[in-house]
Amino acid sequence: MATETKTHPVLCTQCRQPMDSPVCCAGCGALNALPPSMFTYFELFGIEQTYDVDPDELRRKYLDLSRSIHPDVAGRNSDQERKQALALSSGLNRAYDTLRNPVSRAEYLLQFAGGPSPADDKTVPGEMLAEVMMLREEIDEAARASDAAALKSIKADVTSRHDEALARITAICHGAGLADPAAQKELRQQLNAIKYWNNLLDQIPTPVET
Ligand SMILES: [Zn+2]
Known part of the structure; x- marks a missing residue:
């Protein structure tokens, strides 16, 4: 190799x-x-x-x-x-x-394998962007209404999407190898995706009742 x-x-x-x-x-x-x-x-x-x-x-x-x-x-x-x-x-x-950090470690391995950088490829999987926009509006609305229950449920939702992306990142890094351009592309998309989920989590105001 x-x-x-x-x-x-x-x-x-x-x-x-x-x-x-x-x-x-x-x-x-x-x-x-x-x-x-x-x-x-x-x-x-x-x-x-x-x-x-x-x-x-x-x-x-x-x-x-x-x-x-x-x-x-x-x-x-x-x-x-x-x-x-x-x-x-x-x-x-x-x-x-x-x-x-597992995300920056995957990013480093992707870069090492010669895969696309975040600047080379900003795409995300499927319909994710529309979903992110919707969630952003829901967060704004719930924050304006100080709706702690809604914020809590949005936070759980976004957290589970974040965890799914991390699971995919781990699976790809464990897979056949990052030399494969298809694996590189999917990893790039999942690494881009997890940034969106992290940004959304940052936007959810705290303290949220747990
Ligand atoms: Zn020595």
């Missing part, structure tokens, strides 16, 4: 041992002089490139690496080393935020 091209494992420039993560050597603590942008987000954490990220493992690796690259760690005395630590740290934060 094309996604198997790996720059990793990288050898530590100081102690020449293979590095689990190309960010920082677990053996001697040396920082990698290469910019984090040279590695995939998965490579930065030394984990397999897959949608099925283990959130506990990811969090553990993130915390370990964050600790070991921290600019205030003993021995990082030169300005250059501190600058490098800051660059690695912000790269690591961006990678962690992207991979921990």
Whole structure:
């Protein structure tokens, strides 16, 4: 598979041992002089490139690496080393935020597979836009009338549509592969859809009685 091209494992420039993560050597603590942008987000954490990220493992690796690259760690005395630590740290934060969330993780995998970006393809599945417009009006009306029961029911409705889109995203990412243009197209549409559902959920005024 094309996604198997790996720059990793990288050898530590100081102690020449293979590095689990190309960010920082677990053996001697040396920082990698290469910019984090040279590695995939998965490579930065030394984990397999897959949608099925283990959130506990990811969090553990993130915390370990964050600790070991921290600019205030003993021995990082030169300005250059501190600058490098800051660059690695912000790269690591961006990678962690992207991979921990299933939607941005799917977006990242789609981008990696060469699929359409949100700017390339703004379409959504079927008649969804008409439905979103209707729901938007219902939210406005219920909010104007301070109709807590109606808002609660709309919220349940939109939440279930959101969850359906997320289930489709998961199913596509588990499927035959994101190299397939049809799978890429459907994933793009579902990722666009979930943005609409999230926006609608944001528009529902709180507090809504539960
Ligand atoms: Zn080392």
